[in-house]
Amino acid sequence: xxxxxxxxxxxxxxxxxxxxxxxxxxxxxxxxxxxxxxxxxxxxxxxxxxxxxxxxxxxxxxxxxxxxxxxxxxxxxxxxxxxxxxxxxxxxxxxxxxxxxxxxxxxxxxxxxxxxxxxxxxxxxxxxxxxxxxxxxxxxxxxxxxxxxxxxxxxxxxxxxxxxxxxxxxxxxxxxxxxxxxxxxxxxx
Amino acid sequence: xxxxxxxxxxxxxxxxxxxxxxxxxxxxxxxxxxxxxxxxxxxxxxxxxxxxxxxxxxxxxxxxxxxxxxxxxxxxxxxxxxxxxxxxxxxxxxxxxxxxxxxxxxxxxxxxxxxxxxxxxxxxxxxxxxxxxxxxxxxxxxxxxxxxxxxxxxxxxxxxxxxxxxxxxxxxxxxxxxxxxxxxxxxxxxxxxxxxxxxxxxxxxxxxxxxxxxxxxxxxxxxxxxxxxxxxxxxxxxxxxxxxxxxxxxxxxxxxxxxxxxxxxxxxxxxxxxxxxxxxxxxxxxx
Numbered sequence: 001x002x003x004x005x006x007x008x009x010x011x012x013x014x015x016x017x018x019x020x021x022x023x024x025x026x027x028x029x030x031x032x033x034x035x036x037x038x039x040x041x042x043x044x045x046x047x048x049x050x051x052x053x054x055x056x057x058x059x060x061x062x063x064x065x066x067x068x069x070x071x072x073x074x075x076x077x078x079x080x081x082x083x084x085x086x087x088x089x090x091x092x093x094x095x096x097x098x099x100x101x102x103x104x105x106x107x108x109x110x111x112x113x114x115x116x117x118x119x120x121x122x123x124x125x126x127x128x129x130x131x132x133x134x135x136x137x138x139x140x141x142x143x144x145x146x147x148x149x150x151x152x153x154x155x156x157x158x159x160x161x162x163x164x165x166x167x168x169x170x171x172x173x174x175x176x177x178x179x180x181x182x183x184x185x186x187x188x189x
Numbered sequence: 190x191x192x193x194x195x196x197x198x199x200x201x202x203x204x205x206x207x208x209x210x211x212x213x214x215x216x217x218x219x220x221x222x223x224x225x226x227x228x229x230x231x232x233x234x235x236x237x238x239x240x241x242x243x244x245x246x247x248x249x250x251x252x253x254x255x256x257x258x259x260x261x262x263x264x265x266x267x268x269x270x271x272x273x274x275x276x277x278x279x280x281x282x283x284x285x286x287x288x289x290x291x292x293x294x295x296x297x298x299x300x301x302x303x304x305x306x307x308x309x310x311x312x313x314x315x316x317x318x319x320x321x322x323x324x325x326x327x328x329x330x331x332x333x334x335x336x337x338x339x340x341x342x343x344x345x346x347x348x349x350x351x352x353x354x355x356x357x358x359x360x361x362x363x364x365x366x367x368x369x370x371x372x373x374x375x376x377x378x379x380x381x382x383x384x385x386x387x388x389x390x391x392x393x394x395x396x397x398x399x400x401x402x403x404x405x406x407x408x409x410x411x412x413x414x415x416x417x418x419x420x421x422x423x424x425x426x427x428x429x430x431x432x433x434x435x436x437x438x439x440x441x442x443x444x445x446x447x448x449x450x451x452x453x454x455x456x457x458x459x460x461x462x463x464x465x466x467x468x469x470x471x472x473x474x475x476x
């Protein structure tokens with residue numbers, strides 16, 4: 001089976017498109033990974049966190065991670081099931097994880113600078129690149145919340161499922177706006 | 190509506206900057222700064238670099254003054270249009286003239302657009318536009334003679350008058366064979382109008398836009414701006430830009446301007462606010 005990790009920046013959404021795409025390289029990598037994930041698939045599972053309390057207070061019923069996933073999957077004709085990180089289990093279905101790293105990677109980052117973000121992001125990135133779920137399973141979700149690591153619950157759940165990774169590719173890693181984005185592809189089993 | 194300006198086409202809702210290039214020794218704003226042909230050519234080069242899609246080349250100042258006959262007007266603008274055409278094949282070349290005789294020469298030299306600031310004073314100008322596949326600007330002057338200043342002119346409803354006259358002119362151009370996509374209407378601020386008229390036309394420009402004909406506005410540094418703020422020529426840029434913003438909000442398509450860069454920014458900003466244009470590049474809060 002296949003697992004793809006993609007970025008979840010709302011800037012990827014059509015509703016926030018400008019005339020110049022500030023995130024073109026990330027988008028291109030995400031779409032390529034989704035294309036790989038969906039090849040020959042009838043159904044895809046999306047792991048995305050639901051709208052939180054603050055979002056619901058603003059009238060947002062569907063969280064941005066799910067909306068980003070659905071737009072990236074716009075060309076996919078099969079069925080799409082969206083699950084929360086907690087409900088995520090591995091089976092034969094290809095799985096799309098919407099998961100970003102820390103948003104505190106610089107003084108101009110959305111969450112300002114927190115030096116601790118680098119080590120945590122580096123551990124995640126090393127896991128994604130090597131196809132080694134060990135460090136993902138050890139993610140400290142409390143610290144991750146402080147570091148604004150939006151993808152932590154999904155990534156930790158992936159680690160806890162302890163998949164046997166046959167091959168791993170890290171297609172994109174970067175933080176052009178102080179948020180760490182990854183695009184990674186794993187083949188499991 | 191898609192605009193077809195001679196050999197150039199522009200998408201729906203795209204706004205265009207028409208930069209003024211005077212081949213005159215006495216225009217009110219630049220006072221002859223581009224009277225010499227090379228200076229005028231330098232001005233064309235400059236406004237192209239600034240992003241103007243159109244240059245509007247004029248050989249006669251609008252205000253009363255020394256009479257310039259057609260032969261002299263042709264001497265001023267005819268071959269100059271050819272020179273600009275050769276140097277800037279992608280540029281829309283407009284010529285500010287009311288004379289069919291001049292229009293014929295400049296179209297042969299490569300002009301794309303005839304900007305008739307005097308409301309169809311020469312009825313044959315539309316035939317020239319049709320013959321050469323050129324676009325035409327149909328202005329409202331309230332029936333005043335060319336190169337005259339308004340004196341005690343009044344309208345029961347200046348906007349209704351502007352709509353009636355410009356649409357009639359547009360229909361006449363269409364009947365003459367001008368492409369529907371090549372006909373533009375212009376309320377002609379200050380022409381045959383006092384400042385109250387020009388201000389009301391700005392305030393109610395959406396009514397002209399609602400006719401469906403693309404609307405050009407020529408606001409740049411004009412007296413209605415100066416009178417609104419009691420400022421002389423040379424100090425009217427901010428007022429011009431405010432009027433440009435309102436015009437953009439109402440949906441004007443073409444802006445005849447002295448200052449290209451500033452007007453482009455204001456028009457784009459107004460259109461982004463109006464939701465007709467996406468922000469150039471948005472990442473704040475979205476990363």
